[in-house]
Amino acid sequence: GESVGLHLPTLSVQEGDNSIINCAYSNSASDYFIWYKQESGKGPQFIIDIRSNMDKRQGQRVTVLLNKTVKHLSLQIAATQPGDSAVYFCAAPQAGTALIFGKGTTLSVSS
């Protein structure tokens, strides 16, 4: 089955810096990948997704890059703000119903 994993459990940045959160996956057949943000006491919130036939997708202040050769994706957050402090998960579908989540990277932004 699918497994996804994040490279670093924690990331600390200064306000205004760019943040990069990385994720590796195992199943090359995944049709898409999703990044979620989870703030303390809340459920995961959708940030951005990327289809497997794409290499890059941009949103507001966020960019996701997908490298299928090495089965790696990354989430880049531009001009990181204190409100970006949260746990970030990558997720991929399995068997058409489940989403498989990684363990998460805790992003801490200091001002």
Place this chain on the structure above:
Amino acid sequence: ETGVTQSPTHLIKTRGQQVTLRCSSQSGHNTVSWYQQALGQGPQFIFQYYREEENGRGNFPPRFSGLQFPNYSSELNVNALELDDSALYLCASSLRDRETEAFFGQGTRLTVV
């Protein structure tokens, strides 16, 4: 905020007891998925309901069961609670096969003592 609401928000139960958690899905969504999130971990898929029937299940024992009602709201029932069942239980609603557009509720924090 999403339109997915879960109740209760917090719950303390004793080992061996039974618990029922509830989820109201986003308006128009016909599919509900339940996840268990242990402290410091990512959510783990329990099962999904579509049109009142189980539509997929993760690696959880039969004492985890669910229901979906005609209005698409859902319940998660856990029997014979164990200490390791302590976790945040998340409900996500979506349209069938549109998991990228799933909305999560805020979760129910279950503590088993």
